[in-house]
Amino acid sequence: MSHYENILASYDAIHRSPLNRATHAIGIPLIVTSVIAVTSYVRLPGQGAWEHANLATALAVLTVAIVLSWSRLAGLAYLILIAACYAVAHSVTTHFSGLTAAGIIAAGFVLGWVFQFIGHGFEGESPQFVKRPENLLLGPVMIMAEVFPAIRPRNLSATVATSAAENKQ
Numbered sequence: 001m002s003h004y005e006n007i008l009a010s011y012d013a014i015h016r017s018p019l020n021r022a023t024h025a026i027g028i029p030l031i032v033t034s035v036i037a038v039t040s041y042v043r044l045p046g047q048g049a050w051e052h053a054n055l056a057t058a059l060a061v062l063t064v065a066i067v068l069s070w071s072r073l074a075g076l077a078y079l080i081l082i083a084a085c086y087a088v089a090h091s092v093t094t095h096f097s098g099l100t101a102a103g104i105i106a107a108g109f110v111l112g113w114v115f116q117f118i119g120h121g122f123e124g125e126s127p128q129f130v131k132r133p134e135n136l137l138l139g140p141v142m143i144m145a146e147v148f149p150a151i152r153p154r155n156l157s158a159t160v161a162t163s164a165a166e167n168k169q
Helices: 003-013 018-039 055-070 072-095 098-123 135-147 156-168
Strands: none
Touching (some): 003 055, 003 135, 018 072, 072 135
């Protein structure tokens, strides 16, 4: 089993409840958008194409590259989600300023985590990123897997049962 299949199976094993998946579908994009918005204020030194780069852009490029290394389809789906979140974050940071922008960003971040923890309450499990930090990237991939099922390996369902048993130990 590939690394991608392994972390996907582990993630699926504790994200079985449709209510948990629904809360994640709201919470994860809120968190990602908030992180992009905050990090977009940090300018990076650069020239040429990177002259106007910020930390959000650098993190987006890095995380897309990581997810692409797991799976090309997952990486492309992840890129779509990041682009959508980036567009919303850009809208917030260009149309609002000062405390208004900070309040919107902070509210999105906190609300996103509230949705995450409510979802995990339905499962009775703690969030997986505590055990596996790469699940901070896998969460957005799983949101996109709901929209684009082709990014899930075909043989994954058999592996989820095994992973669920391992997680309970």
